[in-house]
Amino acid sequence: MSKKPTLDSKIPEGHISEKWSSHKFNMKLVNPANKRKHKVIVVGTGLAGGSAAASLGELGYQVQSFCIQDSPRRAHSVAAQGGINAAKNYQNDGDSVYRLFYDTVKGGDFRAREANVHRLAEVSTNIIDQCVAQGVPFAREYGGTLANRSFGGAQVSRTFYARGQTGQQLLLGAYGSLMRQVDEGNVEMFSRREMLDLVIVNGKARGIICRNLVTGEIEKYAADAVLLCTGGYSTVFYLSTNAVNCNPTAAWRCYKRGAAFANPCYTQIHPTCIPRFGETQSKLTLMSESLRNDGRVWVPKRKGDDRKPEDIPEAERDYYLETKYPAFGNLVPRDIASRNAKEVCDEGRGVGPTGYAVYLDFGDAIQRLGKDVISQRYGNLFAMYHEITGDDPYETPMMIYPAPHYTMGGLWVDYNLMTTIDGLFALGEANFSDHGANRLGASALMQGLADGYFVIPYTLGNYLATEKPEEVTTEAPEFDEVAKEVQEGIEKLMSIKGSTTADEIHRKLGNIMIDEVGMSRSEEGLKKALEEIPKIREQFFKDLCIPGDTKDYNKELEKAGRVMDFLDLGELMARDALERPESCGGHFRVESQDEEGEAKRDDENLCHVAAWWFQGEGNLPERLVEPLDYEYVKPSNRSYK
Amino acid sequence: MNVNLKIWRQAGPDAPGKLVDYRVEDIDPSQSFLEMLDKLNETLVKKGQEPVAFESDCREGICGNCGLVINGIAHGSKGGCTTCEIRMRQYNDGDTITVEPFRAKAFPLIKDLVVNRSAFDRIMSKGGYVAVNAGSAQDANLQPIHKDKAEAAMDAAACIGCGACVAACPNASASLFVGAKISQFTWLPQGQVERGSRALKMVKQMDHEGFGDCSNHAECEAVCPKEISIANISRMRREFTKALFARS
Ligand SMILES: Cc1cc2nc3c(=O)[nH]c(=O)nc-3n(C[C@H](O)[C@H](O)[C@H](O)COP(=O)(O)OP(=O)(O)OC[C@H]3O[C@@H](n4cnc5c(N)ncnc54)[C@H](O)[C@@H]3O)c2cc1C
Numbered sequence: 001m002s003k004k005p006t007l008d009s010k011i012p013e014g015h016i017s018e019k020w021s022s023h024k025f026n027m028k029l030v031n032p033a034n035k036r037k038h039k040v041i042v043v044g045t046g047l048a049g050g051s052a053a054a055s056l057g058e059l060g061y062q063v064q065s066f067c068i069q070d071s072p073r074r075a076h077s078v079a080a081q082g083g084i085n086a087a088k089n090y091q092n093d094g095d096s097v098y099r100l101f102y103d104t105v106k107g108g109d110f111r112a113r114e115a116n117v118h119r120l121a122e123v124s125t126n127i128i129d130q131c132v133a134q135g136v137p138f139a140r141e142y143g144g145t146l147a148n149r150s151f152g153g154a155q156v157s158r159t160f161y162a163r164g165q166t167g168q169q170l171l172l173g174a175y176g177s178l179m180r181q182v183d184e185g186n187v188e189m190f191s192r193r194e195m196l197d198l199v200i201v202n203g204k205a206r207g208i209i210c211r212n213l214v215t216g217e218i219e220k221y222a223a224d225a226v227l228l229c230t231g232g233y234s235t236v237f238y239l240s241t242n243a244v245n246c247n248p249t250a251a252w253r254c255y256k257r258g259a260a261f262a263n264p265c266y267t268q269i270h271p272t273c274i275p276r277f278g279e280t281q282s283k284l285t286l287m288s289e290s291l292r293n294d295g296r297v298w299v300p301k302r303k304g305d306d307r308k309p310e311d312i313p314e315a316e317r318d319y320y321l322e323t324k325y326p327a328f329g330n331l332v333p334r335d336i337a338s339r340n341a342k343e344v345c346d347e348g349r350g351v352g353p354t355g356y357a358v359y360l361d362f363g364d365a366i367q368r369l370g371k372d373v374i375s376q377r378y379g380n381l382f383a384m385y386h387e388i389t390g391d392d393p394y395e396t397p398m399m400i401y402p403a404p405h406y407t408m409g410g411l412w413v414d415y416n417l418m419t420t421i422d423g424l425f426a427l428g429e430a431n432f433s434d435h436g437a438n439r440l441g442a443s444a445l446m447q448g449l450a451d452g453y454f455v456i457p458y459t460l461g462n463y464l465a466t467e468k469p470e471e472v473t474t475e476a477p478e479f480d481e482v483a484k485e486v487q488e489g490i491e492k493l494m495s496i497k498g499s500t501t502a503d504e505i506h507r508k509l510g511n512i513m514i515d516e517v518g519m520s521r522s523e524e525g526l527k528k529a530l531e532e533i534p535k536i537r538e539q540f541f542k543d544l545c546i547p548g549d550t551k552d553y554n555k556e557l558e559k560a561g562r563v564m565d566f567l568d569l570g571e572l573m574a575r576d577a578l579e580r581p582e583s584c585g586g587h588f589r590v591e592s593q594d595e596e597g598e599a600k601r602d603d604e605n606l607c608h609v610a611a612w613w614f615q616g617e618g619n620l621p622e623r624l625v626e627p628l629d630y631e632y633v634k635p636s637n638r639s640y641k
Numbered sequence: 642m643n644v645n646l647k648i649w650r651q652a653g654p655d656a657p658g659k660l661v662d663y664r665v666e667d668i669d670p671s672q673s674f675l676e677m678l679d680k681l682n683e684t685l686v687k688k689g690q691e692p693v694a695f696e697s698d699c700r701e702g703i704c705g706n707c708g709l710v711i712n713g714i715a716h717g718s719k720g721g722c723t724t725c726e727i728r729m730r731q732y733n734d735g736d737t738i739t740v741e742p743f744r745a746k747a748f749p750l751i752k753d754l755v756v757n758r759s760a761f762d763r764i765m766s767k768g769g770y771v772a773v774n775a776g777s778a779q780d781a782n783l784q785p786i787h788k789d790k791a792e793a794a795m796d797a798a799a800c801i802g803c804g805a806c807v808a809a810c811p812n813a814s815a816s817l818f819v820g821a822k823i824s825q826f827t828w829l830p831q832g833q834v835e836r837g838s839r840a841l842k843m844v845k846q847m848d849h850e851g852f853g854d855c856s857n858h859a860e861c862e863a864v865c866p867k868e869i870s871i872a873n874i875s876r877m878r879r880e881f882t883k884a885l886f887a888r889s
């Protein structure tokens with residue numbers, strides 16, 4: 001067992017606005033000639049991993065980059081639609097680094113680390129410069145300057161976007177830079193590889209074990225540091241807005257090697273998704289949140305009112321967000337919008353075939369602005385909705401319902417993005433650092449690129465210059481040991497030879513997770529989840545079936561390994577939620593609400609990060625705590641009324 | 642609804658392949674085409690048989706991972722969408738549907754419906770970017786870009802790298818894919834320095850990978866899920882010729 005982590009956040013001294021610049025100056029540098037001698041493994045090629053691998057290659061490190069897909073350009077980041085925030089204040093509407101910092105801390109419901117958030121806001125402006133220089137075709141005004149929009153409840157327009165394909169365009173920018181480094185020989189690309197374990201030598205992360213997803217070969221890779229940029233874990237719910245191959249396996253296997261996992265219960269359920277239609281669905285489709293700028297959310301006032309929406313008169317509609325939150329209306333933060341949708345549906349006022357949907361109505365906006373303007377703004381989204389559901393949103397209101405979307409929890413990292421394992425760093429959605437208990441819209445892309453382009457190039461250099469890692473190759477006995485364990489794990493799954501598919505188990509888990517560890521959580525429900533999940537796990541190990549061979553392209557084997565980890569992680573999420581008897585951000589405990597049903601935090605007892613430390617198979621993990629101090633933004637009630 | 646399928650099965654690159662008949666019953670018309678295949682696979686797996694290997698990830702038409710030739714047409718007959726965006730309501734009860742991989746010499750087959758499209762990455766590595774290191778950029782608004790030009794760049798940049806254009810082309814040419822990337826940067830002030838070398842290097846790599854020449858069939862444009870225009874191919878040719886002359 002590794003040494004018990006101290007959760008030292010390593011926040012630099014000084015005023016919040018000077019911490020990062022003074023830290024940058026104080027950190028040690030790797031001499032340019034020596035960079036070439038350092039090997040770095042970067043797992044993941046999304047915005048975080050793509051930008052990190054490219055930037056480190058540019059600096060002259062020898063980088064090895066890994067991804068599951070056939071090409072780095074397909075990482076899940078490609079699917080982000082809405083936009084990316086930056087405190088440019090190009091609109092002259094009162095934005096500033098400090099305001100973005102403030103909004104993010106407040107939006108995160110006072111559960112994020114102030115120093116990290118401020119750094120994020122600071123470097124946000126560099127990101128836009130960098131991406132424009134790469135040729136990212138952001139939307140522009142007629143005068144040729146960059147266009148912005150207000151997004152996800154922000155009161156300033158600080159979101160940059162490229163039609164509905166911002167993630168794709170940013171990723172192609174990072175991918176281009178990455179491929180340039182491949183061409184220059186600084187980055188070696190390994191696609192169709194799945195990292196299945198971490199190799200630790202003398203207490204430090206020194207390499208990874210991968211499965212080649214085409215040949216099934218177990219491969220070993222050694223380096224001086226390992227960067228995990230493997231994304232989030234929303235797919236634990238089975239149905240989510242994430243790509244179907246998203247999974248937490250890499251992070252989870254690192255957790256089992258001693259990397260503490262922070263705030264697993266902080267998940268974000270996005271309010272504007274196309275409702276579920278049946279049992280056989282493989283994913284849920286997000287409709288960009290920008291729709292809430294012009295669409296009005298409502299349900300019938302009367303329970304069980306099954307008239308067509310156009311037959312329900314104005315007076316019998318409940319625009320519940322506008323009435324309840326007059327200041328923000330339809331633009332309240334995601335968690336609030338989602339929870340309220342669930343509430344009205346639970347009351348029996350939901351619409352659509354399942355009763356689990358609310359209307360998002362563009363009728364007024366079309367009248368006010370004309371169909372052309374609406375089509376210019378949302379044409380693509382309307383077409384997509386029409387295609388999927390068969391309904392035309394120009395004619396009849398859209399139906400939406402919340403869906404799991406993003407995970408704020410992740411591997412615990414210090415200010416330098418290093419986990420509790422020396423030499424193992426986590427970037428992007430895979431870490432827990434910047435969004436607290438709730439992420440603001442358009443801030444994930446910003447964080448991924450901040451970590452990769454502008455933070456890790458400095459902090460990794462400091463680590464390498466300070467630690468001066470000794471030479472280690474895959475010949476070290478630790479590599480064989482871990483590779484053997486991985487191989488045995490695979491054999492074990494193959495040998496079950498039952499009759500239940502990995503997907504069936506996954507769906508079962510997903511149902512429990514969404515019911516008991518979803519938008520609202522109760523002590524009773526969480527305890528139930530903790531009882532049910534082990535039963536599903538038992539079924540998994542007794543009755544799983546994986547046809548085919550290990551030494552071949554074998555999707556069922558891939559899925560099985562991930563589902564095994566989903567089961568463990570799902571259980572930890574429930575445990576973490578149970579041990580946090582307060583409501584904060586995306587984590588709503590029914591026991592902790594005020595008279596009006598609004599979330600109630602418990603700052604006295606729970607203003608901290610909970611990081612779980614693995615204690616071996618079959619043992620309960622230990623809950624470690626990092627206290628959070630709010631020196632600059634004083635915790636207040638997050639009122640959007 | 643129920644459908645009959647004829648699916649290309651091939652155990653590996655060197656194994657013989659053939660179309661195999663399957664039937665899938667009880668399909669919800671709201672299901673996507675790939676969810677229908679998931680359903681087929683689930684029944685195969687439960688019988689201990691190997692599922693049909695196919696690829697997908699985002700399942701919303703943006704990652705470019707999915708790609709099947711359906712009834713002879715890359716991404717199916719609907720047009721303007723990817724395989725994963727196809728819904729079963731487009732088909733009739735009892736239809737027979739043929740499903741094959743994206744075939745091209747430069748896309749070697751891996752298994753069943755899965756092919757290797759790494760050739761695209763290698764082409765991109767030869768200039769599908771603006772060479773600018775992190776940290777060396779000027780303020781983003783210092784260089785205004787005409788809205789129409791930014792939009793034209795975005796039209797070209799919308800390519801998802803799926804390879805349908807190659808699969809549809811009688812010559813298996815990658816010209817639409819390469820043309821789109823080269824064009825994107827012709828509209829923007831960024832990357833002008835490398836404009837000529839980009840065209841030369843990317844086109845050279847495309848030839849080297851074994852993609853065929855373009856002889857103006859326009860099949861690529863017809864199947865492209867992002868409706869990338871073949872005007873991009875003409876632009877690529879102009880860029881290439883200009884660069885050749887400038888060099889000599
Ligand atoms: C539909 C949708 C829309 C969104 N829209 C927005 C938006 O408008 N604005 C915004 O800010 N955010 C948005 N988000 C959130 C945002 O897209 C993600 O949080 C972000 O892109 C994550 O980036 P990442 O680099 O951390 O990880 P990812 O992009 O998820 O990349 C993960 C990488 O890790 C690799 N990987 C994973 N496991 C392994 C393994 N075991 N071995 C090898 N490789 C592995 C994968 O292959 C992939 O390359 C959206 C999310 C969704 C789902």
Ligand code: SF4
Binds near residue numbers: 806807861864868
């Ligand atoms: S040009 Fe169209 S068909 Fe070809 S790869 Fe790009 S998106 Fe696919």
Ligand code: FES
Binds near residue numbers: 702703723
């Ligand atoms: S699965 Fe991503 S485009 Fe089809």
